Amino acid sequence: MLKAIRILRKDVVFLVALVGIILSNCGFSHLTTTVSQYFANAHIFQDGVKLFSYMLALNAIVVVVIQYPVIQICKKYTPLVSIMVGTLFVSGGLFGFGVVESLLGAAVCTIIFTIGEVLMFSMTDVFIDDIAVAHLKGTYFGAMGFSGIGAVIGPWFGGVLLDYYGYQNGFAVFSALAIFSTVAFPVLLVTKGLSKKRYDRNSNMEMHAE
Template sequence: MKTQLKQIHPLSWTIIIGTIFGRMATSMSIPFLSIYLIKTMGATASQTGIVVAVSSLIGVFASFYGGYISDIIGRKKVLLISVFGWALVFIGFAVADKIWIFFVMNALNGLCRAMFEPTSRALLADITPQESKLLVFNLRYAAVNLGVVFGPILGLQMGASGSSWSFIIAGIVYVFYGVTLIIQFIRYSELGSATSVSSERITLVGAFRAISGDRVFIYVLMGMIFCVLGYGHFSSTLAQFMEMSPRIEDGATWFSYMLSLNAIVVLACQFPIVKYASKLPPVIPLILGSIFVSSSLLIFGIFQSFIGLMVGVILFTIGEVLMFTMNDVLIDHIAKPELRGTYFGMIGFNNLGNVMAPLLGGFLLDALGADSSVIIFTIIAVTSAFGIPFLLSANRIMTKQ
């Protein structure tokens, strides 16, 4: 472990530490967006679902291009554009006074994320020795959740469900993150440039055809769309349900505690789970994760007690860890080296799940009402499990190979 830690590049540490503060800033504002729109802006559940969904919708179509363009023009340019663009987006959230402005800002939020996420993960893969990649990807995932431990609590203290201050602070954090990246890129000027001459010759259509012909990757992608569908209900449908349910008082407070518990359980369980999951065939953890997430959604619908909801969060989090900690390593294993950024970008199509989650959840809440929690959460639990057959097919092909 110590040897692997010493092999981690300083730029990788910058991304990992920057992820802590970036996610802390984001999680004290964006998770409360649904509640803010309903409570402060007077939006309906369907309107809120559309605003929340547009971020993921943009991400679906932009992620592939974001990863591809980083293979062509270099990771550095894409990272800096997306980080400073993010800062402007959060300032835009802070000054927005109409629902359509929130729609536009969240669309840009999705664009920035679609550019930053695959590029940062591809850069980590570029500069990390093979034997340290599992550690680096899991440190990054731990950083995400460390930020989420404190973000919702800070957001709650600042009244994020009814105030715009959390958006302003998030914008400032991303400005500092961008400046730090500039300093590191100046110090390590050889990193983050375009990868190679051969990759520059690959057209966007050619890259898409190369990846779409990879059967294992396509099955994994299809399975992950439904995994992310289940995951997406936590921050969209569940958040709206907590605010609308007549059986839950002060849903915003309860939801902030659930977000923090989610992150705490990730930090406590991530490395033991990863140690176990790394011994399994690479697709099996994703299948187990989907089962845990679907089961947790059923619990959210059946039990509205504090203890019941927290048990649901624990099961949900175990599923989340199983699905996402091994995902980056799996994609890096499948990817062709000259198209690594493109593969990480293409997996962004799994955000179709994040698009469908708030739309499906918002429709069900409007059509059936928050009183019909058992029916609503049974439907979303069943649909979330639809990815398991695709993942089983991917596992079958990889076993034969």
Template sequence: MNSQLKQIHPLAWTIIVGTIFGRMATSMSIPFLSIYLTQTMGASPSQTGVIVAVSALVGVFASFYGGYVSDRIGRKKVLFISVFGWAIVFIGFAVADRIWMFFVMNALNGICRATFEPTSRALLSDITSASNKLLVFNLRYAAINLGVVFGPLLGLYLGLSDSNLSFLVAGGVYVAYGALLIVQFMIHPLPSDGQAAAHTEPIRIREAFRTTGKDPIFMYILIGSIFCVLGYGHFSSTLPQFMSLNPHMHDGAKWFGYMLSLNAVVVLAVQFPVVRVASKFPPVVPLIVGNAMVSVSLLMFGLAQSPWMLVLAVIIFTVGEVLMFTLMDVLVDRIAKPELRGTYFGMIGFNNLGNVSAPIFGGVLLDTFGAEHPLLVFIPIAVTAVCGVPFLWAAHKRLRMREEQQSVGGVTAAS
């Protein structure tokens, strides 16, 4: 393990460490956005759902373009634009005093996230050896959750969950993150970054769409993961509204902050053991099991009558989350063509259609049935989330068939 850690590129460490502080700052504000909008700005659950959803809706399309553009002009330029753009967005959140302004800022937030995420993952893949990719992607995922452990607690402690000061803090952190990236790229330049297109004919965006769209395994994984993200998205959109509006739950916003931190703590505790076990199975199987566990946990949120039931539901949800997302990057990297790595990582961003649907669907259910009828809210949520299993199972069968054919072909060629 120590020898593998020493082999990790300094730029990869910069992205990993920067992710900790970036997510810490972001989780002080964005997870509480729905509560801030309903309690401070007077928005309805449906209005709040639309505002929260626009980030993912814009991100669905920006993600593909972000990954594609990074293949064309280089990772460095896209990272700088997205990180400093993020800083401006959070400052915009801080000065917003109209509901429509939050809509605009969250749309820009989605663009920044959707361009940064596939580009940073593609860069990690570019500068990491094949033997270390699983470790690096898991360190990145651990960094995300390490930041989320402390962010909500810090926000609650400082009283930032109902204040715009949290957005200013997040903006300052992303300015510092961008400055650190500038220094690191100066110390560790990537001479090949953005130069691939100078030596080969660059693929056009229509051809990139056609290439990924004709990959049946990838498309089944993409569709299945949309439902995975749909279920996952309710944790940060529908659940906080439900807990803050539920008349039978005292200090629901505070309990949600604790649940966010518990979610991140459990991720850090189980991530590497779970990944070690899950990596022994065919690569799509963990996604199937994770999708089912998240669906069960969503039903449990509706059945919960005590804090301990909520704790158990968060633990089951978190293990399912780990199974769904920790191996996703490795799976996409395995399927992607090397010259289209950024494009594939961008294309998988279309699974954020789940994040688009979750807050809108949850908001409509809350408006229709009210937080005092939890089962009428969470049963439809759980049923729709589990719909990803058939698509993931189809991807599993096709991937197994392809690998068997490749194995037979390899044996035939060798003989």
């Protein structure tokens, strides 16, 4: 734990990236918490519990079907870009959950959300491996445990919004959740800039050393 905290203090790139990933995880965490509560209790759905069970099944199917092709596409870009795009998909799916009223709409939003999920989680480990100091990779991956904070903050925030706006105002609830999740994008964009600066600095040092 102490080693992980030291890494956060010393490596600004990793620290900023971790903040972005925590925010991304906040967005993802809503699928089995805030979304399930909303669909189970909102009056616009005749049988929201059954509808949500279909959504979970679709989520699992889509993950299996698209994981390989999505990863192949991601290889053309940096892992961080994939995570950033994934964050936008998750946010878009969240927003959609607040406005849909039909099975088809829920299915479309679930697919959008799941694409984001695959983009985010399939590339996170690759990204950490890229930025980690070679002899401290284990510590970096250990420090990624802090990203679980997002899985705590997300459901709490979603519950607060549901209590405040009620189950009949999905637009307000999920718009707020989508905006909060989208904040991860500019944070990760800052990470991208910091990472590039560090890469350029290290490259210059290697050139001078030669």
